[in-house]
Amino acid sequence: MYKYDLYDQAMVDARVAEFRDQARRRLEGKLTEDQFKPLRLMNGLYLQLHAYMLRVAIPYGTLDSRQLEMLADIAERYDRGYGHFTTRQNIQYNWIRLEDAADILADLAKVEMHAIQTSGNCIRNISSDHFAGAAADEVVDPRPYAELMRQWSSFHPEFTYLPRKFKIAVIASDKDRAAMRLHDIGVRIVKRANDSGGEVGAQFYAGGGMGRTPMIAPLIRDFVPIEHFITYAEACLRVYNRYGRRDNKYKARIKILVHELGAAEYTRQVEEEFAHLLSVGVEPPREELARIAAHFADPAFIDGPKTVDRSDPDFALWVDRNTHRHKHDAYVSAVISLKPAGGIPGDATAEQMRVVARLAKQYSFDELRVMHTQNLLLPHVRIADLHAVWSALDAAGLAAPNMDTIEDIIACPGLDYCSLANARSIPLAQRISERFAETGRTEVVGELKLKISGCINACGHHHAGHIGILGVDKKGVENYQLSLGGSEAEDVSLAKITGPGFDEDGVIAAVEKVTDVYLASRAEGERFLDTYRRIGMEPFKEALYG
């Protein structure tokens, strides 16, 4: 895992001091809210329904036990004993006082963490594959490239007042577990054959996003040699900073620029800027990537049993559902579900965080991940230790065996916390997961990704749900639109709306109905999404409105 050196630490400390000064000037009246807002946002501090909300960055979703313990301490000391893990691999605290914010940032800095650029019209926290460094199918570990980008994008002098927020994801396998093509820039690290066994480079996708006009990012460059990685990113950003729309905030994301110019023309401009920047020389020295990569060397895996004792059916089910193939065959990655049936997706108490931190220390080389599905992950668990890990998780209410099932719902905070919301998201997630758990249908239905957003901003990825639910305001009453057929994975697609919306009870019944249609129509081995793609929208519409 990456460790700060004195320079990194000094940068974060400087930011804490700068923010302390800004908060002081706000409280003394030297800054108006209009002036202070962009500054607090650049430090992840929002004003939400009930209080200030602090979003803490978890760069590419990786953290260690000491860091998770600090997140637990912060939840207890400054908040109300819990935090909310988000689809961008961050954590949010909902009950923060402005007066405490600088102290919290100082506490975070003690464990090499920060809230820098988790909001505002700047380059946000870089996200990545949660199985990075562990997955059997990755070309390389994508995190060194993400860390290189983190440093490049932190306090970037030119790109702090972009037209709009800018989100980057970096992956390194054919499988996409980071919704890469739904980001402003998506990067896939690839290898191409050469004489010395493979040259590493980066594929660039640009102009993806969700929100009110969801778009899938087109490929703009098939291979950027890795020694020009940052230069190419800089060129992409500069073209966007200069020509992205600033007249209308709903058209300001890069996806609109790429769409309006056309991918070919945007690419042409990027290539021109790239050629220019190559002559200027903005790339970090080559040794820097090697230095960073050394931090991500494999831990010392040891051989061991490759199978588990399946005599306990609850354990066996959890192993089948919640573990993922590891590059070392005596290990697996173990998903810790934050989706107990009837629970709030992504919420974890301080106590739960401490349990997970302890398990990471004991069983996973002190490493943890936050998944974009709002779950936690122990990346490197020996198969021999799996039963012990499961027992401890079970005792803490963290062993729901439901990864990628209909209980594994992504839900944004919605109207329970968010000032932009039209409708609540969390109660729907609670009721749907409870219902499917009770009727035992979760297992029957298998993989089904349900995603809920409380408004058109799409923080809950509803456009990319096999089933998506969007909260809308119907004359002051909560109403929900259902959509089908989205995917955030390598088979990326955008969901289509089924028809008129439903009230809360109605949309829950509708979810059951569409799963009925699937169960009645599915061919051998088909997931919900496959069946939908084969039979189309009509049969579902018929069942819902017919």
Added chain:
Amino acid sequence: MKILTGNDLRSGAVVWWNGSGWSLFVDDAVDVGEDAAEILAREEAARRVNVPYAIEASIDADGHVRPAHIKDRVRALGPTVRRDLAVPTADKTGWDWVI
């Protein structure tokens, strides 16, 4: 009636204008009639409240103040999914009218 709400600058807590200051309890909110804009400007300039705004509300038979919009009703009580964290209020029927 028209009432005023915002968030406390320092703590971020949801607050309601009670005629002379800002209260944590929606039931303390008073009708400001035509004076909304003037009070808002003065209070924000004095940094006693952050991004305050005026909303429509009514008073029920038991004297409880009920904001018209669902968003402000959620603000008045707290997240509906964490009732253990609700703003302490005398209004025991509060959750019945939030949604």
Added chain:
Amino acid sequence: MAEDIGTSPDEVQFRFREDEIVDHGTVTVDACCDQTNATAVRIEPGDDARLLLPFLDRLALVEINFPAFNDGRGYSAARILREAGYTGELRAVGDVGVDQLSHMRRCGFDSFAPDKRLDEEDAARAFATWANVYQRAADARRTIADKRHEA
């Protein structure tokens, strides 16, 4: 002669140059391209700074206007001019606040004429925010990565 649209020397609050301050007419980018003798020009957010590249030799002052601090196009304009070798005065004017100073400096601005005068102490602290920097930019500072790997 086009109308002078620029700031005057006494509006400049911070300046990091030794040379004499320019005190004559500033014209628009269009006017500058049409006119052979203009030596001072003002760039608005929508202007393409690259149009000025043929004329850099004769320019002694480029003002970049920030009508709103959160419109960041001027940062790219500034770097583009410096990358093309412009060495004259580069002045940030308009809605320039304390919290923009350090980044502006890195993008090559060496003169600042904010609409509202800034608190001197707050500004001094802002200019000194970053003892070290991550990215290469127009100020030619050695980056953290450079320092990590110097022989």
